[in-house]
Amino acid sequence: MSRLIVVSNRVSPPAEEGAASVGGLAMALAAGLRQYKGVWFGWSGRTTEHFDGALATTETDGVTIATVDLEEIDVQEYYNGYANKTLWPLFHYRIDLTAYDRSFGEGYDRVNRRFAETIRPLIEPDDIVWIHDYHLIPMGRELRRLGVKNPIGFFLHIPWPARQLVTTLPRHRQLVEALFAYDLVGFQTTEWLDAFKDYVVHEVEGRVGEDGRIEAFGASTRAAAFPIGIDAKEFATAVHSPAAMRMYDRMAANTVFRSMIVGVDRLDYSKGLEERLLGYERFLQDYPEYRREVFMLQIAPLSRDDVDTYQDLRARLDALSGRINGAYADADWSPIGYVNRNYRRDELAGIYRAARVGLVTPLRDGMNLVAKEYVAAQNPDDPGVLILSRFAGAALQMKDALIVNPFSPEEVAEALKRALSMDREERIRRWRALYNGVVREDVNAWRDSFVAALEATRTDGGQPVGRSLRT
Ligand code: GDG
Secondary structure (H helix, E strand, C coil): CCCEEEEEEECCCHHHCCCCCCCHHHHHHHHHHCCCCEEEEEEEEEECCCCCCCCEEEEECCEEEEEEEECHHHHHHHHHHHHHHHHHHHHCCCHHHCCCCHHHHHHHHHHHHHHHHHHHHHCCCCCEEEEECHHHCCHHHHHHHCCCCCCEEEECCCCCCCHHHHCCCCCHHHHHHHHCCCCEEEECCHHHHHHHHHHHHHHCCCEECCCCEEEECCEEEEEEECCCCCCHHHHHHHHCCHHHHHHHHHHHHHCCCCEEEEEECCCCHHHCHHHHHHHHHHHHHHCHHHCCCEEEEEECCCCCCCCHHHHHHHHHHHHHHHHHHHHHCECCECCEEEECCCCCHHHHHHHHHHCCEEEECCCCECCCHHHHHHHHCCCCCCCCEEEEECCEHHHHCCCCCEEECCCCHHHHHHHHHHHHCCCHHHHHHHHHHHHHHHHHCCHHHHHHHHHHHHHHHHHCCCCCCCCCCCC
16 A cells, blocks of 8 residues: 555644644544554644744654644745635635735745645655645645656545636636646535536636546646545544543533533634524524523634634624523523533533534535534434534535525524424434434545545546545
């Protein structure tokens, strides 16, 4: 088996898994790499006065973790700038929040070049290279410039937006052209894949072959959907850990005779937290018989807190949760627990299990792993109900959830009512179908299918790559 070199903006060594690492990509890669002997490379999270490309390496479970420090200006222009103020909002359909600053683009290209130059000496002839996410789209092109001939794949964890949005980006052609340096480009769902193909065909007169091959800019690549999953086995073990059980008991004690509704999200505008609270407020208003019968726990650890938009969102959520509690709370009951702290992964498992409803309502999400974790944590004999936004990539797979439009407070309120009054038989039937999907399409299946498709490009016989969603 060839060595796998994984590159992502940040790395999260398996040993540090838990409270230290929040975020879907970190979760998935920490789980996915454990069985692979290889290298995981990325930014250390630290800054240095002058970039020198010095690699810090450690080894955990046969995986070499290699990190590099960046300059402060790199962090501002590349990470806070182009990645999180330009691409993240735009790819989540928030053109109103998208900043188009030329210096961000320059910093983005510079860091991608630096990443490529730093990792280049570690790449051996048989290795395959797998680059992750929107921070690093041009890195494959930079590696090619440095003469790397190995198979290089790219996976986008977030949505690929509609062509009309992509074209608002100055130099969008260069960004898309960079994807053609890869042998394989993976998206979470066929919806994002189709949007990419639409851009290629209608914006740059490219061609899409039946077999997944895509030609444009005088080059060709392959593109397919590889829906990411969770490490379902690991999660099932976590549910029965002492920390999970302690947390479950704490939750149960706090909600005696009440049903708990849970939301777990990085504090991010794409997650629809404001809309979710408004939906819950609507529920309390429209179904007064449920007041005092329910308790909503929203866990929202802070993320990207040095970007203004995130601070604004935080202030609005503080106000909104306060308003709802102020309007509906009683001396011995408050409708919302809104928490910005970060829990350990096993504690989260216990919290999910104690919740009668998992409320996962992003406005736009590449996949959404919380939906899958909630399902994996349920008690098979008495499972809770998943309410899922139609705009999460996960909705294409998880059709037995109650699917809602997160922009409609009425729909969210009705779904809450339906979930809370659903009989056990229906809950079990829906949960079984969801659980089977979560176990079948887990993180190992995702990694293995991507790596196999990338390996296959070495002797590209024109076979179709990837797998389409089993829907
Ligand atoms: C990106 C894409 C895609 C959350 N709070 C805590 C905590 N978390 C963990 C969850 C889950 C992960 O973070 C969040 O994953 P998501 O998939 O929901 O969302 P993003 O972070 O936006 O991830 C997304 C994903 O990449 C993978 O491709 O699904 O669409 O946006 O695992 O459990 N973990 C701990 N404490 C917390 O308080 N330990």
